[in-house]
Structure formats: C-alpha cells, structure tokens
Amino acid sequence: MLTKEEMPACPVATTVQLIGSKWKLLILRNLRTRPWRFNELRRDLEGISQKVLTDSLRALEEDGIITRTVYPEVPPRVEYALSPLGEEMKPILDAMEQFGIEYKRRLA
Numbered sequence: 001m002l003t004k005e006e007m008p009a010c011p012v013a014t015t016v017q018l019i020g021s022k023w024k025l026l027i028l029r030n031l032r033t034r035p036w037r038f039n040e041l042r043r044d045l046e047g048i049s050q051k052v053l054t055d056s057l058r059a060l061e062e063d064g065i066i067t068r069t070v071y072p073e074v075p076p077r078v079e080y081a082l083s084p085l086g087e088e089m090k091p092i093l094d095a096m097e098q099f100g101i102e103y104k105r106r107l108a
Contacts, residue, residue, distance in 0.1 A: 023056045035081035
C-alpha cells in the first residue's frame with residue numbers, strides 16, 4: 001500500500017492507480033456480485049495467467065479493496081470478496097457498466 005505522500009496529487013489518478021489495470025477492473029466486476037474462489041476467477045477471466053491473477057489479487061488486498069478469507073478445511077478453501085472500502089467502489093463500476101451498455105446501444 002502506498003503512503004499518502006507516494007500517491008498522486010490528482011484524485012482521479014489515485015483511483016486509476018488502484019484499479020486501473022484491465023484485470024483488476026474485471027476482478028472487481030466479478031466480486032461486486034459475490035465472493036469468488038481463485039480458480040473460479042481464473043476460469044471466468046479468459047486469458048489471465050495464474051501469476052497475473054495472483055499479483056492482482058495481492059495488490060487489491062494490500063490496498064484494502066478486497067479481503068481474502070481462508071477457511072480451515074481440508075483442502076483449504078480461500079474466498080475473495082470486496083472489503084467495505086471495495087464496496088464503496090460499486091457506484092464507479094455500475095457507472096462503467098451503464099456507460100458500456102449505452103455506448104454499445106448507440107453503435108447498433
């Protein structure tokens with residue numbers, strides 16, 4: 001996690017830095033509906049490598065956007081979900097979805 005001093009001065013740039021990669025946005029899109037397990041995400045996010053998914057999940061967790069819950073079972077079950085801070089990003093994701101729907105409609 002970056003310190004306040006390391007973050008960009010521009011609030012939009014800060015948000016882009018937190019969620020600006022293609023894969024992070026798609027991970028958040030999925031987590032917006034329910035908790036997901038690692039392999040579920042990997043299967044759903046066509047083209048993502050295991051390393052990129054792992055790195056993206058770790059970065060989102062470190063930034064406080066998602067939570068990682070390990071259940072004490074054999075084999076261990078791990079679920080990823082939006083944290084309370086991540087839940088605050090839902091309106092951003094919803095707005096992006098609505099823009100995409102409207103944009104596609106205009107092209108048709």
